[in-house]
Amino acid sequence: MEKQSATEAILAAKEEKGLTFAQIAEAVGRHPVWTTSALLGQQQMSEKEAAAVAAVLDLPDEVAAQLQRFPTKGSLPETVPTDPLIYRFHEIVQVYGTTLKALIHEEFGDGIMSAIDFEMDIERVPDPKGDRVKVTLNGKFLPYRKW
Missing domain, CATH: 3.30.1160.10 (Cyanate lyase, C-terminal domain)
Structure with a gap:
């Protein structure tokens, strides 16, 4: 599973379950900002943290595995952002x-x-x-x- 697919699965499950990033962070045991950054592919989670995400969001092992990989930092394109x-x-x-x-x-x-x-x-x-x-x-x- 690619990082982008894992992120999409995480966001879809978060929305389906009606959870906030803060609630997921509480389950992980980390600050909401750091946890959100990890869920969006910018931080590396430990096995325990990734398992907590998979459990709270009912996600498969391949998503948890992706959360444990070294990230490539920087999520924005080099052009001026339009959002x-x-x-x-x-x-x-x-x-x-x-x-x-x-x-x-x-x-x-x-x-x-x-x-x-x-x-x-x-x-x-x-x-x-x-x-x-x-x-x-x-x-x-x-x-x-x-x-």
């Missing part, structure tokens, strides 16, 4: 990327924020003008080294 939600994140980086870089360098020095030693959280913030989306990106600072 409005994904495009907004692209736009944020286009507009604020250099600002983020300047402020991180000013605060921490010359380096990067890790996407490997990394956590992300998404939450709803009630607001009288319309609920807001709060995205927290939390990555370890990795300084460039001289050699």
Whole structure:
């Protein structure tokens, strides 16, 4: 079974069972953001985690096996995304990327924020003008080294 077929089977079973990503994450014992990323093919699950997904979604062993394979990171094409939600994140980086870089360098020095030693959280913030989306990106600072 190919990764895309496994992802399609996972999403179909999730919808059929009426489960949320958070509910599946609870069954797996991981954070909803990480679990969702794994279900969409961007993270590698352990045998135990993949078995939990297969059990909660009533999926065959080949889907669980695919969840345990090394992923190829990066799920978007190289062109500018057209999905409005994904495009907004692209736009944020286009507009604020250099600002983020300047402020991180000013605060921490010359380096990067890790996407490997990394956590992300998404939450709803009630607001009288319309609920807001709060995205927290939390990555370890990795300084460039001289050699």
